[in-house]
Amino acid sequence: MSGHKLLSSRLKLWTSGGSGWMSRLCEGMSECGRAPFSSCSPKICVVGSGPAGFYTAQHLIKARQDVEVDIYERLPVPFGLVRFGVAPDHPEVKNVINTFTQTANHTRCNFYGNVNVGTDVSLDELRRAYHAIVLSYGAEGNRSMGVPGENLPGVYSAKDFVGWYNGLPSCGELTPDLSCDTAVILGQGNVALDVARILLAPIDMLKNTDITQPALDALAQSQVRRVLIVGRRGPLQIAGTIKELREMVNLPDCRPEMVAEDFKGIPEALKDVPRPRKRLTELMLKTALETPSEKEQARRDKASRSWGFRFFRSPVEVLASGGRAAGVRLAINRLEGAGDGAHAVLTGEVEDVTCGLIISSIGYRSLPIGQSVPFDSHKAVIPNSMGRVQQAAGVKAVTFSDWEKIDNVETRRGEVIGKPREKLLTVQEMLQVARS
Known part of the structure; x- marks a missing residue:
């Protein structure tokens, strides 16, 4: 037949x-x-x-x-x-x-x-x-974080969040709560950077795109002013590309918020890094460590929103308050190995980050x-x-x-x-x- x-x-x-x-x-x-x-x-x-x-x-x-x-x-x-x-x-x-x-x-x-x-x-x-x-x-399917509290209200997968603002029918009822000040995105690939950019972009940048109207209306009322993009490894292992990073660096009304200690030893390691990875890392280093120009500093000073990478961190628990997500406990890692083959090893230390929105961007199944x-x-x-x-x-x-x-x-x-x-x-x- x-x-x-x-x-x-x-x-x-x-x-x-x-x-x-x-x-x-x-x-x-x-x-x-x-x-x-x-x-x-x-x-x-x-x-x-x-x-x-x-x-x-x-x-x-x-x-x-x-x-x-x-x-x-x-x-x-x-x-x-x-x-x-x-x-x-x-x-x-x-x-x-x-x-x-x-x-x-x-x-x-x-x-x-x-x-x-x-x-x-x-x-x-x-x-x-x-x-x-x-x-x-x-x-x-969504890849599970495998940590306590990941099913609390206020925790979303990047797949569902992206589907919500792009009009995927199965995500139409998502209605994420954007009333918090700080959002944490777990994962440092291009999808994570896309989500961060959409959360922080001025509405005028989005209103002439094909973003859905319900999402545009929700983002217009959003109280999110700070986004942290968390990864278990270091600057040399992020999965994002330079185009998406450059868009974050140049995002209007937004300033970078990095931790200089995260980049210790990175400049010396660049000599053995392939060119695409080298250019990406150099942009991160410039953003995190170099003194900005007078014009750029003035732009940053006026910005009402911020974003930043947090490296060497893995989620171990979503913290709750009032029956919903109120923060995330992160294990602090060290790296063993080098380059793309480096893997994260727990140090036994943890830190808590207060946030009302957590988006898991750790891959699909x-x-x-x-x-x-x-x-x-x-x-x-x-x-x-x-x-x-x-x-x-x-x-x-x-x-x-x-x-x-x-x-x-x-x-x-x-x-x-x-x-x-x-x-x-x-x-x-x-x-x-x-x-x-």
Whole structure:
């Protein structure tokens, strides 16, 4: 049965009608219940319409002139983290949507939104319908800190917080409490820096972006004036990049707040550091240790908000008051080893930081997609070798042309208020527009 026939019969769909890498994908496809590629046109199923899914579809279509690709997406709208993960003040990163749109509109590519693989259609059914299935549905779970109090009100995962201000339907009811003075972000990657920047950015910087209106309204009333970005290792190990750090350094009405002791020995260590890491660290050193120019000092003196890194710290407990988060207890670490291989070792010392908002940005966890696909719950991955997995009726999918209806409504709504788009925030709204 072809993928298209499967969709028509099983889901009652409303439809509108490198060579080495390809070789590895083609190996053993007859095991999936389809004939080998050599005897017929290959049919490929891609589960997930984020960047990985669309890049996979794009390369497949370019690699063979007879391949057909169906992209399945759980939500009614495509693009995954490009829509729901990229910071709203980074519109240039979202330009890749133009390329993805060309792929989705290709005659040998079909998009099926509002189809939950594993629930609406099983992996076994897809295996019988396609030569190969590519799982690119991302990591939708939150990595736990594993400390007492992490489930208290006032503690959020970065994934959920980012989803809240980017309009991810599952995060629409988050309503974070921004009435505190100090926020602590645990983790020092680009997502942590994005969250810090959004918390501290002047509203005028955000109001013309595609940030959701509820988030914009909440941030306009926010009392957060200080953000600490905490990491278990040192300045030479942060996971952020220089672009995001430079944006923090230059953020209007905001001054850096560093601890000079955290940078002890760092200047001497730079001679053996690769250039990208060296430039990033030099910017941190300049921000933390150098005497600013008269103009920069005047800017800092006038700033009403502040941010800073805190290194060599690991959370051991979220402190409570009145039934909600009121602070975080941090273990003080020392490093053993050097460079990216350095690891944190507890010293036995701790310090308490008072704060009313804690955001965990320590990474995500993949979730199982169905009983027919093996899943390592400890590592939170699907066991695989070189990428190859070791081995409901009534659903109406959203096609890409349906998505374009949603896109048009969102962009028109945005034009009215001077934004690139104003997103629909619930699946119900999305589907109502898609089927109009």
